[in-house]
Amino acid sequence: MAASRPPRAPRAGRNGVVASSADAQAATSAANSPPAPRDNRQARLAKLGLRSDWDYLLHLPLRYEDETQLTPIADLPIGVEAQAEGVVESCEVVFRGRRQLLARLRDDSGELVLRFLNFYGSTQKQLAVGRRVRVFGAARAGFYGGLAEMVHPRVRVTVDAPLPNRLTPVYPSTEGVPQAWLRKRIERALRDVDVAANDSLPAAVRARFHLGDLAASLHGLHLPQPDDDRVSLSERTHSHWTRVKFDELLAQQISLRTARELRARQQAPVLASRNDGTLAQQLLQALPFTLTGAQQRVWHEIEADIALGTPMHRLVQGDVGSGKTVIAALAAARTIDAGWQAALMAPTEILAEQHFRRIEQWLAPLGVQIAWLAGKLKPADKRAAQAAVADGSAQLVIGTHALIQEAVEFSRLGLAIVDEQHRFGVAQRLRLRAGQGAPADEVPAVRPHLLMLSATPIPRTLAMSYLADLDVSVIDELPPGRAPVVTKLVSTARRDEVLERVRGEVQRGRQAYWVCPLVEESDLIDTPVDLTAATTMYEATRALLPDLRWGLLHGQMPPAEKTAVMQLFARGDIDVLVATTVVEVGVDVPNAALMVIEHAQRFGLSQLHQLRGRVGRGAAQSYCVLLYDEPLSPAARERLKVIYETADGFEVARRDLQLRGPGEFLGSRQSGMAMLRFADLEADAGLVEQARDAAELMLREHPDAARAHVARWMGVRQTMLDA
Ligand code: ADP
Ligand code: MG
Numbered sequence: 057m058a059a060s061r062p063p064r065a066p067r068a069g070r071n072g073v074v075a076s077s078a079d080a081q082a083a084t085s086a087a088n089s090p091p092a093p094r095d096n097r098q099a100r101l102a103k104l105g106l107r108s109d110w111d112y113l114l115h116l117p118l119r120y121e122d123e124t125q126l127t128p129i130a131d132l133p134i135g136v137e138a139q140a141e142g143v144v145e146s147c148e149v150v151f152r153g154r155r156q157l158l159a160r161l162r163d164d165s166g167e168l169v170l171r172f173l174n175f176y177g178s179t180q181k182q183l184a185v186g187r188r189v190r191v192f193g194a195a196r197a198g199f200y201g202g203l204a205e206m207v208h209p210r211v212r213v214t215v216d217a218p219l220p221n222r223l224t225p226v227y228p229s230t231e232g233v234p235q236a237w238l239r240k241r242i243e244r245a246l247r248d249v250d251v252a253a254n255d256s257l258p259a260a261v262r263a264r265f266h267l268g269d270l271a272a273s274l275h276g277l278h279l280p281q282p283d284d285d286r287v288s289l290s291e292r293t294h295s296h297w298t299r300v301k302f303d304e305l306l307a308q309q310i311s312l313r314t315a316r317e318l319r320a321r322q323q324a325p326v327l328a329s330r331n332d333g334t335l336a337q338q339l340l341q342a343l344p345f346t347l348t349g350a351q352q353r354v355w356h357e358i359e360a361d362i363a364l365g366t367p368m369h370r371l372v373q374g375d376v377g378s379g380k381t382v383i384a385a386l387a388a389a390r391t392i393d394a395g396w397q398a399a400l401m402a403p404t405e406i407l408a409e410q411h412f413r414r415i416e417q418w419l420a421p422l423g424v425q426i427a428w429l430a431g432k433l434k435p436a437d438k439r440a441a442q443a444a445v446a447d448g449s450a451q452l453v454i455g456t457h458a459l460i461q462e463a464v465e466f467s468r469l470g471l472a473i474v475d476e477q478h479r480f481g482v483a484q485r486l487r488l489r490a491g492q493g494a495p496a497d498e499v500p501a502v503r504p505h506l507l508m509l510s511a512t513p514i515p516r517t518l519a520m521s522y523l524a525d526l527d528v529s530v531i532d533e534l535p536p537g538r539a540p541v542v543t544k545l546v547s548t549a550r551r552d553e554v555l556e557r558v559r560g561e562v563q564r565g566r567q568a569y570w571v572c573p574l575v576e577e578s579d580l581i582d583t584p585v586d587l588t589a590a591t592t593m594y595e596a597t598r599a600l601l602p603d604l605r606w607g608l609l610h611g612q613m614p615p616a617e618k619t620a621v622m623q624l625f626a627r628g629d630i631d632v633l634v635a636t637t638v639v640e641v642g643v644d645v646p647n648a649a650l651m652v653i654e655h656a657q658r659f660g661l662s663q664l665h666q667l668r669g670r671v672g673r674g675a676a677q678s679y680c681v682l683l684y685d686e687p688l689s690p691a692a693r694e695r696l697k698v699i700y701e702t703a704d705g706f707e708v709a710r711r712d713l714q715l716r717g718p719g720e721f722l723g724s725r726q727s728g729m730a731m732l733r734f735a736d737l738e739a740d741a742g743l744v745e746q747a748r749d750a751a752e753l754m755l756r757e758h759p760d761a762a763r764a765h766v767a768r769w770m771g772v773r774q775t776m777l778d779a
Contacts (some may be wrong), residue, residue, distance in 0.1 A: 276296035339385060401474050651672055
């Protein structure tokens with residue numbers, strides 16, 4: 057069989073799962089994959105999360121195909137899937153730029169070209185000249201007005217087989233698990249399991265939330281009736297989907313609520329101010345500004361939380377520049393006052409270092425001992441810092457995620473603060489919460505409080521679901537005197553104008569960032585960076601404006617050099633800082649009034665918003681210039697339009713969620729957070745609310761059913777993700 061492997065693996069569909077068409081393997085086993093040996097198949101099924109009958113029942117179609125009709129070749133619509141039947145006129149392997157299989161199919165109305173770029177010898181055998189076959193696929197116009205063609209149609213050899221009388225479900229699958237096999241196995245499960253008698257939702261709950269019959273839904277989804285609406289079934293808006301989506305959301309809500317209740321039973325230090333003139337108060341008095349109303353409110357929320365003996369689990373959301381750092385410093389001060397240690401983690405070394413410098417300025421004069429801990433410290437310095445943390449002489453530790461990765465021992469960790477939390481995986485978050493980098497199951501008796509700061513606002517539906525075990529505080533007010541950043545879209549063809557603008561800003565005494573994208577994107581620091589992009593840009597633009605003072609900053613520079621450049625820029629000794637996205641988060645230089653983003657079309661929405669947030673921090677009118685290369689893809693055009701039209705981080709996040717979906721939005725692929733398979737948080741927001749109420753009812757009145765429901769619905773999640 058090995059000799060007949062296709063040159064490339066079949067295309068991966070949603071979830072990275074190969075969605076080959078129904079019966080594809082049965083008919084053109086060639087074009088997809090050779091049948092897998094049995095035990096091999098078991099492993100593959102396990103990977104799809106398919107073990108029990110219920111797993112199969114809940115393995116629902118990705119979409120449906122209509123094979124109930126035959127369309128005359130002359131009437132085949134362009135770009136729409138349809139089925140035709142005809143006699144093979146010719147079939148040959150040709151070289152047209154690459155090796156391919158070309159066949160011609162004729163019926164009474166006309167002729168159609170079938171084109172295969174990947175094929176097995178058996179495809180060729182199937183298309184024997186003179187044989188009658190059925191093909192399913194979307195036709196496209198032929199070249200130069202020639203015959204219409206189908207690329208990689210599904211081929212079925214007909215010996216006058218009757219047409220199916222219902223829609224064909226197409227299941228998520230993987231190589232070696234044919235659609236036909238899946239359909240049979242699922243049909244068996246539908247016969248063997250009495251779904252109605254084994255509904256995990258008690259009748260009272262079903263009645264209360266007006267839920268449909270699960271058995272009817274599952275039958276309707278797996279075995280749609282001939283007259284069912286293919287579009288609403290495929291788009292998951294059909295009423296059969298409602299019950300399934302509800303059950304899935306309910307399972308999610310139950311498990312989140314359970315996690316929250318577990319947390320409420322845990323112990324955490326009581327961080328209350330012990331007397332007047334506390335550190336937090338001294339800090340407030342020493343600040344060169346007064347807190348905004350929103351900052352005050354959020355600080356009071358935190359203050360109240362950490363004074364309780366149960367672990368706080370709070371996310372502070374505030375748009376870039378809203379002043380989250382001082383909130384972190386206040387919380388740390390209160391912790392230290394109460395005799396505990398605080399830790400502050402940031403996603404990049406540059407950001408961590410900036411926090412360190414700023415907070416040191418604030419707290420060191422008040423006598424606080426602060427340790428600096430980053431991945432690239434000299435071994436001796438690192439050991440010294442770790443020792444100070446371990447013996448408790450360091451009251452506050454600031455650093456990168458190296459803090460957790462290197463198993464730092466705290467003497468009395470009372471509060472862990474994670475800045476820009478959306479850049480950390482949830483797993484990392486939980487590890488820190490468990491304390492001391494211990495695995496989550498070795499939980500210490502007293503847990504630290506957890507405070508997360510994020511400039512990426514979490515849309516309401518997400519907050520209600522994935523983050524339902526968080527309390528959320530919002531800083532919905534910027535410090536006074538900030539003018540909104542003016543955003544401009546400029547084609548690279550007009551680069552000269554941008555250079556003039558840079559010169560103008562520098563002449564007015566302002567500074568500028570010039571950002572180039574990384575080719576290899578990564579959320580972690582110290583990962584490979586496309587150095588040439590930044591370095592080349594630096595050399596090229598510097599040559600064009602040689603009288604300005606230029607600086608270069610990228611992720612692979614030695615830490616000391618990075619720090620030096622950042623300090624020069626912060627002091628105003630560099631006019632233009634050419635940088636990779638290392639400046640994306642948190643960097644704060646109020647005199648910088650211009651941000652130029654090179655190849656802006658390559659950045660994601662939240663990234664663009666974060667980058668833009670680096671300017672507009674001082675009193676001067678600030679500008680963000682998005683330089684883009686033409687032609688723009690529709691998706692890139694849409695992103696740039698959003699960022700051009702919207703200054704509000706919440707709105708940007710909402711659009712980001714719409715464009716990308718929640719998985720990517722939260723970075724959950726790395727974090728291993730369970731994903732929804734069927735429900736859509738935006739489209740099904742109403743169901744999320746109901747599921748939340750139902751979860752409360754289930755846990756209160758039907759705790760056993762609640763557990764059973766979660767086990768049934770959440771069991772396969774993780775494996776679906778890994779697939
Ligand atoms: P972010 O929320 O993006 O982390 P920062 O904490 O970096 O914002 O704050 C942005 C800038 O605003 C900093 O220079 C900070 O000192 C300043 N700042 C914070 N709060 C206030 C305030 N209430 N009034 C004036 N300036 C403030
Ligand atoms: Mg910040």
